[in-house]
Amino acid sequence: MCVNREVQELSSKKDESQAIVVSEQVDPVAKRLDATSRYFKRLGSLGFWGQLVCIIVVAVILSFSVVITGEKITSPAAFYATAGGIVAAFLSVFWSFGYIRLSDRLKKTTNDPSKVTFFF
Numbered sequence: 123m124c125v126n127r128e129v130q131e132l133s134s135k136k137d138e139s140q141a142i143v144v145s146e147q148v149d150p151v152a153k154r155l156d157a158t159s160r161y162f163k164r165l166g167s168l169g170f171w172g173q174l175v176c177i178i179v180v181a182v183i184l185s186f187s188v189v190i191t192g193e194k195i196t197s198p199a200a201f202y203a204t205a206g207g208i209v210a211a212f213l214s215v216f217w218s219f220g221y222i223r224l225s226d227r228l229k230k231t232t233n234d235p236s237k238v239t240f241f242f
Contacts (some may be wrong), residue, residue, distance in 0.1 A: 145193075150234050155228050155229075155231055155232040156228075156229070156232045158228055159225045159226075159228035159229045159232060160225070162221045162222070162224055162225035162228065163222060163225035165221060166218050166219065166220075166221030166222040166224075166225060169214075169218035169221070170215055170218040170219055170222065173214055173215045173218060174215050175210055176211065177211045177212055177215065178209060180204070180207070180208055180211070181208055182191075184201075184204050184205065184208070188201075205215060
C-alpha cells in the first residue's frame with residue numbers, strides 16, 4: 123500500500139513538472155504568435171486599404187479617359203495593359219485580405235494553447 127502511494131505521488135510530481143515545462147515552452151510561443159498576429163493584421167490592413175484606394179483611383183482615371191475620348195481607344199495596348207493591371211491589383215487586394223484572416227486564426231491559436239504543436 124505504502125509503495126503504491128509513493129509511486130502515485132512520484133507520478134503526480136512528474137506530471138506537474140512536465141506541465142510546468144510545457145507551460146514554459148508555450149508561453150514564448152504564445153507571445154510570438156501574438157506578435158505575428160498583430161504584424162499580419164497591421165500589414166494586411168495597410169495593404170488591403172492602400173491597394174483598394176489605388177485601384178479605385180486608376181479605375182476612375184481609366185473610365186474618365188474612355189468617356190472623354192468618346193469610347194474610341196487611341197492605344198489599345200495601353201488600355202488593355204491598364205485594365206489587366208486593375209484586375210491583377212484587385213486579386214492582390216484579396217491576397218491582402220487573406221493576411222487579415224490569417225491574423226485572426228493566429229490570434230485564436232494564441233488564446234487556445236492546446237492547439238499549439240511543437241516541432242522538436
